Amino acid sequence: MNITKFEHPYIPNAGSDAKEELMMSIGKRNEREIFDMIPDHLLYQKFNLPEPILDEYTLKRHANAILSKNANLNTHLYFLGAGCAPHFIPAVVDEVLGRGEFYTSYSSIMGDQGRGQLQFEYQSMMAELLDMDVIAFPQYDGGSSVGHSFRIACRLTKRKKILIPKSMSNQNYQIAYNYINQIDGKYCELITVDYDKNTGLLDLNDLKSELSEEIAAVFIENPTFSGIVELQAEEIGKMAKAVGAEFIVYADPISLGVIEAPGNYGATIACGDLHSLGIHMLAGAGVGGFVMVKDNSKYAYQLKDMMYAASPTNVEGEIAFSYEAAFDRTSYEIREKSAEYTGTSSGLWTALAGVYLAVMGPKGMSEVGTIIMQNSQYAAKRISEIPNVEIKFGGTFFKEFVVDFTKTGKTVSEINKSLLKKNIIGGYELSKADIELKDCMLVCVTEIHTKADIDKFVNAVKAVVQTGGK
């Protein structure tokens, strides 16, 4: 036999005598015979691929050179948020992230009891954080958690209209909008409710005029995409319930050490993105969605994803875990008969969010919420002192706030370009968000910023807006 050998650390049988041994044992004389099942005309041989970099050291040099082109937290000062933000991540979280036994695991129930416990602990601490009771596996991101929540609300109420704030994150809106669109029409209709242009809060009069017994749910973000804390949340929830609608709250979990838990002001469905709970930005890969409901079977069985549950064993005091709880809901078992599909999503991030919450503890969560509020208010105050620069919306905000540059005659894009020259990544350009805010920047300030960082940013902004016109 003429066997080509290919020595590579990831394909042991390709380089050793085993290849020939295996082929002889199953009676294959050449590699073509291994693929006997594929007819000639379906085979392909003319691949045009780049030359490989076979050794690990050169590969590392190659990748380092590419990745080093990217501005990052080590090279630049960031004030950019809009759904992803720089936060402090305790080293213990990264230690668990690096545990190979864990991150290479997948679907073993009895072999991965440690993973089961990690996920159960995450679920348990999320219940405390949000004051909700039942949670399933995560969704892909905050946007898909919104879409899932919308569908749950429609099934629960058998109604087809959902009220959403006009100020909603455009990205999440687009993802959810896509998710409720079906070939035979929409799963439900999304109706926007205006927001107060002075405060950024939901316009309760407009809400009232839209509310009726046709409404499946009222959805709010708290804080809103623009950072505004929706102080009327409890009232909004009451208004929703008065017409028999669900009250869906999209929360930023890192705010919940200082802001009231959605479950404690009337949310019947809570959802959001895990990103702020100890997940690196990873150019957008550090996201994962959650949906939680109260301890009520009608709600719980609407969750589409697998669920890790805890159970006693036959050994006194022992607790074990399985993700097959109420498995007959899922599309793994009932295929197209399930209300929505499920599949692999963001399990690594949920476990790490759990680690983050345990490391932070109640005091850490309260303190991180506090410093974010203090730092962001300080930054807003300093920025508002720049002539012609205004803080939009007078309300209370968390982590992010809107800066209006209209009177400076400068566009956000121009300002950000100038900031970049000083190695500062400025805030999000709100004209992209489709929420009627032109020449406005969404500035994000977190616990990672020092007073010196903020002052540097404010001075840089000041310098830009005070030089020249458009």
Place this chain on the structure above:
Amino acid sequence: MQKVKIRDFHQARWNEPIVMELNIPGERGVLIPKADKEIKNEIGDGVSNLKSLKRKSELGLPEVNQARLVRHYIRLTQECMGSDNTLGISQGTCTLKYNPKINEFLVKHPGLLDVHPLQDDDTMQGVLEIYYKTEQIMKELAGMDKFSFLPGAGGQAIYSNAVIVKKYQEYKKNTHKNEIITTLHSHPVDAAASSTVGYKIITLMPNDETGLPDWNEYQAALSEKTAAIFITNPEDTGIFNKRIDEYTKAAHDIGALSVYDQANANALIGIARAGEAGFDLMHFNLHKTFSSPHGADGPGCGALGCSDELAKFLPKPTVEFNGSKYYLDYDREHSIGYIKQFLGNTAAVLRAYLWCMNLGEEGLRQAATISVLNNQYMTKEILDKVPGTSIHYNVDAEQRMEQTRLSFDKLFEQTGLGIMDVNNRLIDYGISELWMSHHPFTVPEPFTPEPCESYNKEDIDYYVEVLRKIANECKNTPDIVKNAPHKASKHSPVRIPLHSTEEDFKHLATTWRAYIKRFK
């Protein structure tokens, strides 16, 4: 052949309390920065303006010192069976291959880890370059014309493909097309994600002899109403459909699209392509075939490929190159819109790039070749050496691809013990449970191992010997098997509710607060 010696194994068993039980008030896991004194003086506590929405009660999170937490987590991770510490052969269809350490090292480069997805394209040319170059490689490997790396895993890629089918058929004014055809041995999510988009699903049942859909039934299922076919090949059974190009052509002939679920493409990379088989849309799971770890259930990436004709429908944004600069293109008139936040799973794309660059054409072809060779060898070894096993769909039984649907039917007939019992016992040998089959089962007592290219002959022989030993135990010492696992971290949970009933809800505890309520 050398006799295989089975190791004496016991998994770590720490009996760690639930982390909430470690609570000791006054202990801290970490200290975090406090606002600068001057900021505090100027702003105050910063939270009084939350008014009635200020959190009133203290969070029910545990207070635990850092060393204790680290012990807790290291112990829990020791109670896992990943492909790093055990043989990942059990989890067929999932491709638990080796996840290279250099990839994990590079994913933590600050030029990826600490990059914000919305920063200006000019400041993340490296990320976009990786996307663009990986796309060129994927196009070549799939025979497709354009790729999107936005879908967060295989399910979302299939969902996105169903949305593209919808958009395409609307574009063609074929609004009467409201059916999608799939096969029972394709992944259930092909049916479920398509039905989430509103399609009526027609499922082709496998032929008893071949395991493949019956051509005549397929012909009969195709109609004016067919919007697309969603099909896996090889299917979950490891059986390759040789007539696949006839299937795709028949779909095209009636104006339907052909969509390929290539979540697991491990047998075909560098061998055969979706393009030659006539597919319009497909996806690769980067967390299977292209070496990203499964991460204990994601995040993954469903790399979505399509033909030129469908490129305009891809989700936003796409990554483009104008000859000197990479950029994100949001301005796409016919796009299906947004399906995932930001850029998708950048880490999985980087790993896929590194995997392909490190192996090259010959290496990729060898990975596929060895994954099939390993499986054909292992299938024969199991059928020869493990008592009570059989293979259904006997036509060309020796021609399975990267995985094989096998059966412990005879073992069950002889001993009353089947795959569930074998699975519990496997843990005692340091091996995770065998993947059985997607639902509904078409083979009794099914199991589906996948000995991909990462495993050498010794690993496979070891695995087969463990199966042989357990099958013998089922005959000779059934009680040991029935009460397994004995050497796992935990004993089996006894009150996990399997059904969505009111009665079962009384013991559904997905959180500690519910557990206390239900069981304490």
